[in-house]
Amino acid sequence: MEEKLIKKRFDPEKRFMELGKTKIDLARLCRDARGVEDDLRQAIKEDWGEARYNDWDTRLYPFAEASDLVVQDDVLLNNYPPLYTDIQTVCSDCDNGPCDLENGKGLCGLDLDPFQARLSLRVACRGCQSQFMDTRDLLDYAIKEFGLDKEVSLGARHDISDQALSIAILTGQYVRNLSHLERALAYAEAQLNKLFLASHQGTGSVFDFENMTFHCGSVLLLVQGVSELVKGSCFGFQRGADRDKLEMDHWPPPNISGGLGNIEKGKPVIAFVGDNFLPAWSAINHLKDKGLTERFEICAPGPVGLDIARFYDRVRIVGTMVNAGKWIRLGFADVIVASTGCSHLDILGEAKRVESKVIWVSPQGLGGLPDRTDSPGEELIDDLIGGLDAVWVRDVDKVGEIAVRVAQGLKGRGNYLLSEEKVKEEAKRCREDCDLCFNACPNSLLIGQAVRKAREEGLSALTPIEKGCYFCGKCEQQCPEKIPIRDLIVAALKKRVPDDKFIMRSGRGSVPEDEIARSAFTLMNSPGFCWILSCGGGKDIEDVGWLANEFTGKGCVTLIAGCGAVEAARYFDREAGKFLFEKFTCEYAVKNISSLGG
Structure with missing residues (x-):
């Protein structure tokens, strides 16, 4: 019966291969090699020795499922069992619910502990989505620009067996061009879909869900490998593997000026927020073509800033992505080019407060903005300079020039930050018997204490909490006096801007x-x-x-x-x-x- 199944699965011509003097039966190495026979042959030729095959009882899992990797996960989970703290007892994931799992199994047979593991898997999947989507957009753009046959590598000093190991381990293929990356990313996307479905409908054990959570992290590493290969091979990101290893004791140089204090006053400021560096790549190429790089400040928080720094050393990395809302409300940017990112913030609302113009570039909409990708560039520029707050344009090649020309054409904005006198006045409304803001703060900052000190000491009293605040806004939601706490914090940030400088x-x-x-x-x-x-x-x-x-x-x-x-x-x-x-x-x-x- 087993041999009949093997014959059905394998083309006899492709079932066997020679490795030295040894004849290898791919059917014994891989459960089902249909469609990946050539990948297996290539991997064995490049990475295996005859002795390895004869001495080890090896199994191959090309384009692996989570269930194919349980052996490794079993070791980890037995040594480090998961601990669930924020217990959720009621499941409402299906039409039969809600089910209170504290009183026993749900109608689908799911118990309380596996439900916590299922929620853990769901959080992991949700955390991966942004990077998956941005890598898909990046790869699609690269394929359109350079074609599927564009060769990729991690640098000259990387051997084929030494690069993109997550891709090689999970798919069984060594990637050489964008076509291979397309196949690897499609596999990762299919895995994420399966994992997301299991995070809502699965009825396995704690081990089953944690095994899938590990797999979610593994395919995320694969996706990050795809992204890195595309960035370096197609968009000129600098890489240590392209330098002589003896240079690495002084390369790359510490020449990136970061922090708000390094932004030169009087220059138009374009800020890029999110995970997508392509609009910045387009804008910087436009600046270089026009000889304008010295006349503009290009700024960015977090991952997009770090990406830009690898091809443009004049970028100002202002801080981390989690603090982006604080920087935006400070009003440092004339134009904000935004895309989806790892942190959630009200970009339109924050930018409107300080008259910063927003260009949204992601495929999904934002705040009801009409899609104006097909509108003429001149029309979009005139609208933004003329008073429109934001536009949604999905063409990154178009966005670069629009951002530059809008920043060039704006005539100045008002100052909406609270004065020190206004801060003291607002602080007088803070009650001595409250401190609900402290209870709401994820970082347990002594917000009420600092605000009350600000009655006499002014902005300097707020500096300690400003540095630890990542602008979630939970304190304002709880404040019974409706004190604009985040406005107080931004006013304190403004005071320390001249000293906010670093080199990286x-x-x-x-x-x-x-x-x-x-x-x-x-x-x-x-x-x-x-x-x-x-x-x-x-x-x-x-x-x-x-x-x-x-x-x-x-x-x-x-x-x-x-x-x-x-x-x-x-x-x-x-x-x-x-x-x-x-x-x-x-x-x-x-x-x-x-x-x-x-």
């Missing part, structure tokens, strides 16, 4: 195997490796930088990426007189910190 390096991209091997000779003198992962928004804005300095200074090989790198860059060693990325180099080695990018 742009991201270097992935670390090739030869550099890892070179570092191995010094690891005996190192405490080990340290990965710092942070989205920012901590209670103390300097915590991440302090940790990075401590670990790196004590001899760790430190890796950092994303908004965590931006927060770390703020750390200033007063004794050395240097910022963190000036103090340590970016080489993958002991007592160095490698910023990998967004």
Whole structure:
């Protein structure tokens, strides 16, 4: 029966292959290799030795499902069982609900603990969506611009078996061009759809759902690998793997000026917010073509700022994405080009308060804006300069020039920030017997105490809470006196803007195997490796930088990426007189910190 099934699944001509003197039966290596026979043959030829096949009992899972990877997950979950804290007892995921799972199983047979695991999976899937969508948009754009045959790599020092390991592990293919990336991303998107469905309808065990949550993280790494390959191969992102490894002790240079205080006054300011760097790529190319780069300030928070820094070193990275709402209400930008991102904020509302113009570029709409992608560019420019608050334009090539010309044509905006006298006046309404704002604050900031101090001390009393505030607005929702707490916080931010400066390096991209091997000779003198992962928004804005300095200074090989790198860059060693990325180099080695990018 089994042999009949194998014959049905396999073309006899493709079932066997030669590896040295050994004949390999693909049917014994892979449960179902239909459609991936050529991938398997290629992978075995490039990555296997004959002895490996003969000595190891190997199974291959090309384009793996979560259930194909349970062996690895079983080890992790048995050693580190999940702990659920914010318990939700009522399930309303289907038409039969709601079911109170504290009183027993639901009508579908789901118990309380598996329900928590299912919710965990749902959160993981939701967290992946933005990066999946932006990578899809990026890859589609690259295919239109460069074609499916465009070759891709992570850099000259990466061997084919050393690049995009998440893609190779999960799909069984070594990617060489955009066509391969298209196939890998389609696989990841299909996996996310299956996982999302299971997060609403699945009735498995805790292990089943946590296995799927791990798989969700794995396919996210695949998607990030696709994005990195496209950025470096198609859009000229600088990469350490294209440099001689002996250069890495001083490359990339610490030449990115960050912080609001580094924005030159008097110049038009264009800010890019979200995960999509393509509008910035278009705008910067327009500035270069017109010789205008010295006359404009290009700013961005978070991941898009880190992306821009890898092809344009004049960018001002103003902070982390989680704080974007605070920067926007400050009114530092004349034009905001926005796309979907990891943080949710009222871009239209915040921008309108300070008369910043918004150009929305994502495929899905925003706030009821009409889609004006097909409107003539001149008409859009005239409308925005003439008083229109925002437009929705999905053509990123078009958006670049529009943003530049609108920023050029605006005649100045009002100052909507509270004066110190107004802050003191608002602070007098804060009650001594309340502190509901403290209870609502995710960072447990002493908001009421600071506001009451501001009655006499003014803005300086608000600086400690301003640094730890990521502008969620929960304090204002709870305030019985309706004090505009976030306006007070932005006024305090304005006071410290001149001192909000830091220096950082742009991201270097992935670390090739030869550099890892070179570092191995010094690891005996190192405490080990340290990965710092942070989205920012901590209670103390300097915590991440302090940790990075401590670990790196004590001899760790430190890796950092994303908004965590931006927060770390703020750390200033007063004794050395240097910022963190000036103090340590970016080489993958002991007592160095490698910023990998967004």
